[in-house]
Amino acid sequence: MADQNPAIPTYFLVLILYITRFVSTLGKSMPRTTLLPSKLQNHDLANRLHLDPDSIESVSSDYGNIVHKRPAAVLYPTSAEDIKTLIKFSYNSSAPFTIAARGHGHSVRGQAMAYNGVVIDMIHLKNRRKKTGVIVSKSHSLGYFADVGGEQLWIDVLNATLEHGLAPVSWTDFLQLTVGGTLSNAGISGQTFRYGPQISNVFEVDVITGKGQLVTCSPNINSELFYAVLGGLGQFGIITRARIALESAPKSVKWVRMLYSDFSAFTKDQERLISINGRKQNNALDYVEGSLLMARGPLNNWRSSFFPASDIPRITSLATQHGIIYTIEVAKYYDDWTQHTVDKELEEMFKGLSFIPGLIFAKDVSYVDFLARVRSEDNVPHPWLNLFLPKSSIEDFNSGVFRDIVLKRNITTGPVLFYPMNRNK
Incomplete structure (x- = not known):
């Protein structure tokens, strides 16, 4: 087992989601001072540029539901x-x-909006493809990989690669997102501590630059553009293809949650669990995340129903007593060869952890069900906030934000998620 007190610098990504009905009017009352050039309206693209009110309205707000900007037109592309x-x-x-x-x-x-400009509807490009936008291949130098259209959804990537017994190793919690979209941000979930974010698992991308040039780039070819566009928030180009690393896909997942009343014990155990690390180590965890349970908030929220009904009164009582209960959520993948040893491996990993006695819960699910646990119908537009915090500030954040703001103001309408990660990933 790895060192129980790792010296590796740790970051915590705190994801705070407030699911509200708040809608800003920013941009709605602003005058439209710019129109598209008349030459564009007479261009060959004109029949794919939509200016009708329904098309415009459909792209005038984003999932954060804070900013609203009306474009002049929407492009429904048929090709890159x-x-x-x-x-x-x-x-x-x-x-x-x-x-x-x-x-x-x-x-x-x-x-994802363009005031008085043009929004490119990438999903239309996905729907216009006659063949799958996911092609699985293998090379001597890279191993298995998938060439994926930037407009493809991660759920489609998962389904296509599973046909070959393969899958990407790094995910987001929600899979109804485009490949180009998450690679333009980072692509973070509970696998990040081990495999890095999604942008760390890309061999190559095709990018359309701000000059309208299609450029293939990698760590060795056009490397400046490669590293700029991955995580560049769409400001350095549009990703039209990504070559994504694949590994053998497991069949099943042992999914475990442990409850804590002490924040320090919670974060120390998260660090300990991600220190059992190594891309090829069979005894390493595959997923580590944390979350907050509030006294007046739902214990089983939109992300998944997990706790047995018989235990909810006890959990509710503890949340009422302490105000906040902290949850560590882990997953260990297994298949037919390892199904008889996975419980023993987890038992060894959990020795010495400081969760509340008796409040550890586990269940077995399929690999697909685990990755697709956040359903589209449960995920409504809402503001949220992502923060990277160093280990040195996490205690202050708990006391200053969770205790003095979230708890005292009784903010219970959305989940708060913790992703512990090693900085070198």
Whole structure:
């Protein structure tokens, strides 16, 4: 087992989601001062540029539901060539306009919108493909990989790669997101401590730059663009293809949650669990996350129903007593070869942890059910906040934010998630 007190610097990603009905009017009353150039309206792209009210309204807000911006038009592309043509037209125009690529619009501050410009509907490109946008291959130098269209959804990537017994290793909690969208951010979930975010598991990307040029880039070819566009919030180009690392897919998941009343014990145990680390180690965990349970909040929320009904009164009583209960959530993947040893491996990993005695819960689910545990119908537009915090500040954050703000103001309408991660990933 790895060192129980690792010296590796640790970050905690805190994800705070407030599911509300708040809708800002920012942008709705602003006058439209810019129109698309008349030459564009007479261009070959004109029949794929939609200016009707329904099309405009559909892309005038994003999933954060805070910022609202109306574009002049929406492009429904039939190929990457349409996207190139549009961007090149704007770049060479005497009156360039804003362009934004949009998948399902899962941004917070309007990154998927283009005020008085053009929004590119990437999902339309996905739907227009006659063949799958996911091609699985293997090479001597890279091993298995998938070439994936930037407009493809991660759930479709999962289903396509599973047909070959393979899957990517790093995910987001919600899979109804486009590949280009999450790679333009980071792509973080409970696997990040071990495999890094999704952007750390990409061999190569095709990018349409701000000049309308299609460029293939990797760590060795056009590397500046490669590292700029991965996590670049769409400001350095539009990803049209990504070559993603694959490994053998497991069949099943042992899914465990442990409850804590002490924040310090909670974070120390998270660090300990991610220190049992190593990409090829069979005894390492595959997923580590944390969350908050509030006295007046739902114990089984939109992310998943987990706790047995018989234990909910006890958990509710503890949450009422302490105000906040902290939960560590872990997953260990297994298959037919390891199903008889997975329980013993977890038992060894959990020795010495400081969770509340008797409040550890486990269940077995399929690999697909675990990854797709957040359902589309339960995920409604809402503001949220992502914060990277160093280990040195996490105690202050608990006392200053969770205790003095969230608890005292009785904010119980959305989950708060903790992703512990090693900084070197």
